Amino acid sequence: MNALQKLRANLRLTWAITAKDVVDAVKNKNALANLVSTLFIMVLYAALPSLRGDTPLVIAYDLGDSALVEQMEESDSVRVYVGESRADMQAIVADMDEAALGLVLPPGLDSQVAAGEPVVLEGYLAYWVREGKAAETVAAVESAISALAGTPVRVDTEGNVVQAALESTGSAVLMSLSVGIVVTMLGVTILPHLMIEERETKTIDLLLVSPASIGEVVLGKALTGLFYCLIPVAALLAYYSTTIVHWGLAILAVVLGSLFTVGLGLLLGSILKVKQQLVLWGFVLMIVLMLPLMLVVISELLPEGLVEILRWVPTTALARAVTVSAVQSATIADVARELALLAGSAAAILAAVVWVVRRSDR
Amino acid sequence: MDRAIEAEGLTRDYDGLRAVDNVSFSVSPGEVFGYLGPNGAGKTTTIRMLTGQLRPTAGSARVAGCDVVTERDRLKPQIGVVFEHQNLYERLSARDNLSFTARLYGVDKSRVEAVLKQVGLLDRARDKVKKYSNGMKQRLLIARALLHEPQVLFLDEPTRGLDPNVARDIRGFVAELARQGVTVFLTTHYMEEADQLSHRVAIIDHGRIAAMGAPAALKKEHGGKANATLEDVFVNLTGKGLRERFAE
Numbered sequence: 240m241n242a243l244q245k246l247r248a249n250l251r252l253t254w255a256i257t258a259k260d261v262v263d264a265v266k267n268k269n270a271l272a273n274l275v276s277t278l279f280i281m282v283l284y285a286a287l288p289s290l291r292g293d294t295p296l297v298i299a300y301d302l303g304d305s306a307l308v309e310q311m312e313e314s315d316s317v318r319v320y321v322g323e324s325r326a327d328m329q330a331i332v333a334d335m336d337e338a339a340l341g342l343v344l345p346p347g348l349d350s351q352v353a354a355g356e357p358v359v360l361e362g363y364l365a366y367w368v369r370e371g372k373a374a375e376t377v378a379a380v381e382s383a384i385s386a387l388a389g390t391p392v393r394v395d396t397e398g399n400v401v402q403a404a405l406e407s408t409g410s411a412v413l414m415s416l417s418v419g420i421v422v423t424m425l426g427v428t429i430l431p432h433l434m435i436e437e438r439e440t441k442t443i444d445l446l447l448v449s450p451a452s453i454g455e456v457v458l459g460k461a462l463t464g465l466f467y468c469l470i471p472v473a474a475l476l477a478y479y480s481t482t483i484v485h486w487g488l489a490i491l492a493v494v495l496g497s498l499f500t501v502g503l504g505l506l507l508g509s510i511l512k513v514k515q516q517l518v519l520w521g522f523v524l525m526i527v528l529m530l531p532l533m534l535v536v537i538s539e540l541l542p543e544g545l546v547e548i549l550r551w552v553p554t555t556a557l558a559r560a561v562t563v564s565a566v567q568s569a570t571i572a573d574v575a576r577e578l579a580l581l582a583g584s585a586a587a588i589l590a591a592v593v594w595v596v597r598r599s600d601r
Numbered sequence: 602m603d604r605a606i607e608a609e610g611l612t613r614d615y616d617g618l619r620a621v622d623n624v625s626f627s628v629s630p631g632e633v634f635g636y637l638g639p640n641g642a643g644k645t646t647t648i649r650m651l652t653g654q655l656r657p658t659a660g661s662a663r664v665a666g667c668d669v670v671t672e673r674d675r676l677k678p679q680i681g682v683v684f685e686h687q688n689l690y691e692r693l694s695a696r697d698n699l700s701f702t703a704r705l706y707g708v709d710k711s712r713v714e715a716v717l718k719q720v721g722l723l724d725r726a727r728d729k730v731k732k733y734s735n736g737m738k739q740r741l742l743i744a745r746a747l748l749h750e751p752q753v754l755f756l757d758e759p760t761r762g763l764d765p766n767v768a769r770d771i772r773g774f775v776a777e778l779a780r781q782g783v784t785v786f787l788t789t790h791y792m793e794e795a796d797q798l799s800h801r802v803a804i805i806d807h808g809r810i811a812a813m814g815a816p817a818a819l820k821k822e823h824g825g826k827a828n829a830t831l832e833d834v835f836v837n838l839t840g841k842g843l844r845e846r847f848a849e
Contacts, residue, residue, distance in 0.1 A: 248707070251704065251707065252704075252705060254704075255701060255704035255705050256705075258701075258704070259690070259693075259697075259701040259704075262693065262697060263690060263692055263693060266692040266693065266729075267692055440686075440688055440689075440690075440691070441684060441686045441688035442688045442689070442690060444654060444682075444684050444686075444688055445682075445684070445688055445702070445745075446705075447653075447654050448652050448653065448654060448677060448680065448682050449677060449702070449705040449706065450674070450677045450678055450705060450706060450707075451705055452674070
């Protein structure tokens with residue numbers, strides 16, 4: 240058998256196992272229920288911002304100590320934060336997880352208002368805010384401020400798009416947290432069953448006497464795991480499609496990150512004897528992988544050494560890589576360490592699964 | 602190939618306990634070889650070593666001309682196994698189970714229909730396996746093991762727990778396979794079945810072969826009475842410990 244024939248045989252065997260597992264998953268009510276629950280949580284999560292109400296949010300940069308800021312602060316029709324500089328105002332706009340309108344209040348605004356002259360303010364919106372939402376936000380702010388000022392106020396946002404910076408939080412961070420949580424949850428709660436069931440039903444014996452090698456069995460199962468993870472992650476990325484700037488990076492990161500959690504799930508399923516043990520170990524692993532995800536969001540409050548350690552946890556590396564996919568100025572070099580960490584840990588974990596399964600003949 | 606199966610000093614330890622102890626035998630192509638023994642005697646462990654699932658602690662074995670340790674990749678397409686447990690994908694249909702196996706072995710899909718017909722499951726091929734009776738599942742297991750037309754077939758207690766009609770069907774399959782020249786390595790607790798199907802049998806006790814030969818010869822040598830059955834031979838050779846315990 241030459242190399243090409245061998246490769247074709249490898250692919251055939253790997254695909255046979257993946258296809259069987261996918262068909263089996265579609266017919267597995269428990270797996271479907273888990274997948275639907277995950278999608279439901281995501282939909283609920285996506286709907287959360289609407290629960291905040293539709294009061295528009297303004298980030299003001301006040302150059303002239305305008306009374307309008309105080310009026311806005313006291314008003315119920317608009318929420319307002321004040322930036323200390325133009326850059327600060329733009330950074331806050333970028334850090335928000337909702338469509339916030341950055342406003343520059345020029346010197347002499349109060350006298351313009353007092354004279355009843357129409358006012359045009361310079362406005363800024365984050366790059367990811369969809370066109371419809373942008374128009375809606377601007378209109379709501381114009382209406383609220385016009386009422387407060389007693390004179391027509393127009394906000395001009397033409398060309399004023401705020402890009403995310405490497406250190407930005409906001410929508411990109413929410414997206415990356417969601418991706419991290421979803422792939423971790425699926426990885427350690429559902430995917431171990433791919434191995435546990437094969438062992439419990441002894442169908443693993445069929446695979447081990449078949450022409451498929453252990454590597455092909457594990458790879459086939461890893462591809463099934465990717466199928467499980469990438470369905471909800473694809474829905475998430477679609478939801479955050481305007482946030483992502485570098486799609487290639489985002490996809491590479493979620494594939495590598497999913498492979499890591501898939502591998503972890505398969506390893507757990509290969510080591511654990513019965514399903515009941517999964518509840519405990521799945522929970523422990525979720526804490527170990529999700530807590531760092533949450534902690535790096537508040538990294539400014541943590542000791543630098545701890546933050547550095549947390550960054551070596553693969554799920555935080557995944558979150559960081561996904562976050563950076565939203566930064567226009569970023570290059571692959573900005574997340575080279577994270578991508579290498581994800582690829583390396585995924586490969587190591589999958590190799591460990593092969594080793595554990597192979598040990599069963601010793 | 603002179604020998605379909607050849608085991609030489611095959612030994613397997615589990616955590617310091619010897620499950621199979623220096624077992625040697627050979628099986629000719631087309632022969633039905635009965636491998637009999639009480640529970641825990643080492644039958645399944647022997648099958649697991651011969652099918653490449655378990656490494657021997659010592660000794661060696663060749664099946665279909667392939668070393669079971671160093672030539673596993675070549676060995677796998679040559680053997681079919683009906684396992685002790687009904688290890689089927691229960692949420693899948695019989696056809697899906699066989700189609701999966703066909704893909705693993707690179708077998709044409711037309712074989713799926715052929716073996717379904719052969720074991721009489723064509724009418725129920727679309728049903729989920731979990732709706733099948735034990736007998737139907739066992740027939741499906743045999744169909745799966747035959748799908749790629751192996752040279753050597755391992756049957757680990759293929760009629761255990763089946764009603765007499767289904768068990769008879771399965772014995773019929775085995776006899777037919779033997780007529781077609783397939784080598785069959787059969788473990789069973791049913792002595793009559795072993796007597797009826799096997800050209801030769803080996804009786805294993807505590808991991809060691811206690812006797813081996815044609816059923817008629819064993820009955821003559823170890824039966825202990827005229828018109829002895831294979832069951833008499835089995836009890837004489839393996840029941841000593843039990844009898845002593847009851848006598849106490």
